[in-house]
Amino acid sequence: MANRTALQTFGRSGNPMFRRNAFQPDATFDETDSTQRMTLAGAVNKTGILLVLCLVSAGYVWNRFFQSSEPAAVNGLMMLGLLADS
């Protein structure tokens, strides 16, 4: 674990988000002091925040869908949601 390099680890990731050598050292790596570095706990917390945000907006659309007798009422919101993948 310890002696692997970031590039070895990330160079062949299957996740499309990781294909661009995400950890290739750039200027921001050198300028970063130790308190401003990534931690495992920080990433876990932020994943939790993203999950909650996603659940909140999903719950909002879900409620609108089932409260209105017209399912088309949420079409606009769903279209807006497609921006997520752009």
Add this chain to the structure above:
Amino acid sequence: MAMVTVFKRQWAGLTAPAYALLQGLALGGISAMFEMQYPGIVIQAVGLTFGTLALLLLAYKTWFIKPTENFRLMIFAATGGIAVLYLVCFVMGFFGSSIGFIHSNGLFGIGFNLFVVAIAALNLVLDFDFIEAGAEQGAPKYMEWYGAFSLMVTLVWLYLEILRLLAKLRSR
């Protein structure tokens, strides 16, 4: 928003939460439509998604699944293959055609869907490894958001595939 995050990962602190909120809008609507057609399907899909997440996290932590170079290559190839197949299907859709078996609820359609679910689940292992190695290497703070974002992208994909699989099973 996903593309912005990929190209400008320094902005992930803003774009990742925006992505999650927007994706929620789409997921809420899609889930509600599935729920209307197949009552109870959403809670099953959500449960299976988080169950898979927990199981894969355990498998990763106990080194039951090791993200070796070959493993990465295999998942990368399979994910790329699925992406190309979906893209071909999407383009064929414009011409009123489709690759029938992918969306069918026959044995082959369900088998294919199971394979996609497995690949999506194994992508989680790569996400865990990415986050852990990023922390080990002392990546900048914004990479916490980027790692969380990538995990969300995989989870959303996994959820949608499980939802589709359950719908196929119910429609038989």
